[in-house]
Amino acid sequence: MYSYSDRINNLSESITIAISTLARDLKAQGKDILSFSAGEPDFNTPxxxxxxxxxxxxxxxxxxxxxxxxxxxxxxxxxxxxxxxxxxxxxxxxxxxxxxxxxxxxxxxxxxxxxxxxxxxxxxxxxxxxxxxxxxxxxxxxxxxxxxxxxxxxxxxxxxxxxxxxxxxxxxxxxxxxxxxxxxxxxxxxxxxxxxxxxxxxxxxxxxxxxxxxxxxxxxxxxxxxxxxxxxxxxxxxxxxxxxxxxxxxxxxxxxxxxxxxxxxxxxxxxxxxxxxxxxxxxDGRADEEIKKMRLAFEERRDFACKKINAIKGLNVNTPDGAFYLFVNCSEIEYDSMHFCKSLLEKVGVAVVPGIGFGMDGYFRFSFATDLKSIEEGIKRIESFCNSH
Ligand SMILES: Cc1ncc(COP(=O)(O)O)c(C=O)c1O
Structure with missing residues (x-):
């Protein structure tokens, strides 16, 4: 019987990648999926x-x-x-x-x-x-x-x-x-x-x-x-x-x-x-103008997403000072973040990452590194999911 090292057997797959893959698979099956799970800017390189x-x-x-x-x-x-x-x-x-x-x-x-x-x-x-x-x-x-x-x-x-x-x-x-x-x-x-x-x-x-x-x-x-x-x-x-x-x-x-x-x-x-x-x-400064524009776009999305999410009954989020993520408290609706995120994906086609992947249940991570229109639609779907819960 061939075997593998303990070190590699003990390594887990990144939960972020696991959710993105699940979202991609559902999309490939023709489902209408909006993904807020990725940790990368949607902009092109300057x-x-x-x-x-x-x-x-x-x-x-x-x-x-x-x-x-x-x-x-x-x-x-x-x-x-x-x-x-x-x-x-x-x-x-x-x-x-x-x-x-x-x-x-x-x-x-x-x-x-x-x-x-x-x-x-x-x-x-x-x-x-x-x-x-x-x-x-x-x-x-x-x-x-x-x-x-x-x-x-x-x-x-x-x-x-x-x-x-x-x-x-x-x-x-x-x-x-x-x-x-x-x-x-x-x-x-x-x-x-x-x-x-x-x-x-x-x-x-x-x-x-x-x-x-x-x-x-x-x-x-x-x-x-x-x-x-x-x-x-x-x-x-x-x-x-x-x-x-x-x-x-x-x-x-x-x-x-x-x-x-x-x-x-x-x-x-x-x-x-x-x-x-x-x-x-x-x-060296050649890309600074474009870097600044990206930052401003992220800031606008952050403000929009925070306001909308905090208006949803059962959810609340601290306004982040930086990066492009919201760490949303969903514990009033469901503490088991993996179950929350799977249901959200299956029922309304929204992919976010369960807090448990970051060591904290009762939360999910919503990446706002995507366009405002998708953010607006995604949050509407999250709201309808929370209201029916
Ligand atoms: C906190 C943090 N550190 C490091 C990285 C890795 O970035 P990269 O390997 O693309 O430079 C990431 C990417 O998600 C991150 O969120």
Whole structure:
């Protein structure tokens, strides 16, 4: 009998992808389905980026590159981090990978082993606990509440730390809730970490999609945080480049960078050379006008969707500060979020993602990264479903 590794047997399919697949299957059967489950902008990649890619192909820029990225791209990322995030990372402290997900995989594989505890605020992005388990680490979930806008408190962080704590994963703005940590809140969390050897992963992939308040990079809080934080970012969400596969990490520990470079050199090697060249145009200001337009469109959709959903009896949602998701409380109607979402899909043809996939039942995630007309129709259907429940 052939067998598989325990590690791979224990890995779950992403619930987001499972719901999107179910929605696609129903659509293929001719059903009228509106999907709000995907985590990707509906906009095309900005023109300057597309043009740069075509130029790279025509110039024959189609060979292997350095594993961690081409020098011009590393420089563009270093400049961006300085200009927009007040972070000083040299090009030797940055590694470009196949999406932020790949950067996260690399860093968790490089740091986590059996016995290590990783602190993950709940609700979390689906991939974190799976990556920790794959590295044989132990997930320690820090439960947040809607009343606290899904943020962990300094006391909660303090109470969760044990001698085995190796890492804290922060996502700001968050997927699935859209909450954003303020500078003061990050400072308070930083105070708790002072004097420990705990790494912080700060996933800042939604950084450019902020509608209220201002974004602060975790590593910019102070020199102690700069040392312990691995900054994760990418162009998928902010520049509508999900299919190009481009993400990066920045960290001050050169040894860690070297170890991750080794891992990537033995697994995927460099990111597609054309994507790398094109991404420079997404970082150096050439795409800024289009990025701004996308942000404004998301903001309009957020305001519209929040107002409409909060008007539905039995549902309520906090207004997200960033990202493009609403984390809707449906517990008055049904606590079992998987059952709620399956019925919603089957009865009125609306696909949303059950909160349980993010570690929090009683909620569902509604992505507003789609056009206003579909959002309006989708919410009407959700309302009729809730009214008949
Ligand atoms: C919080 C968060 N981090 C990372 C990613 C991964 O993005 P990518 O691998 O496309 O760069 C996602 C995508 O959904 C996300 O929501």
């Amino acid at each position: 023109q300057a980026i597309r043009e740069e890619a075509i130029k790279a192909i025509q110039e024959g820029f189609t060979k292997y590159t350095a594993v961690c990225g081409i020098p011009e791209l590393l420089q563009a990322i270093s400049d961006k981090l300085k200009r927009e995030n007040d972070l000083n990372y040299t090009t030797k402290e940055i590694i470009v990978s196949n999406g932020a997900k790949h950067s996260l995989f690399n860093v968790i594989a490089a740091l986590i082993q059996k016995g290590d505890e990783v602190l993950i605020p709940t609700p979390y992005w689906v991939t974190y606990p799976e990556l920790v388990s794959y590295s044989l680490g132990t997930n320690v979930f820090l439960q947040t509440t809607q009343g606290n806008n899904f943020k962990i408190t300094p006391q909660q962080l303090k109470d969760s730390i044990t001698p085995k704590t190796k890492m804290l994963i922060l996502t700001t703005p968050s997927n699935p809730t859209g909450m954003l940590y303020s500078k003061e809140e990050l400072q308070a969390l930083a105070e708790v970490l002072k004097g420990t050897n705990i790494w912080v992963i700060s996933d800042e992939i939604y950084e450019k999609l902020v509608y209220n308040g201002s974004f602060t990079s975790t590593a910019s809080i102070n020199s102690d945080m700069l040392e312990r934080t691995i900054t994760i970012n990418g162009l998928s969400k902010s520049v509508a480049m999900t299919g190009w596969r481009i993400g990066y990490l920045a960290c001050k520990d050169k040894k860690l960078c070297k170890l991750i470079d080794n891992l990537q050199s033995q697994s995927t090697s460099n990111v597609c050379s054309i994507t790398q060249r094109a991404s420079i145009a997404g970082l």
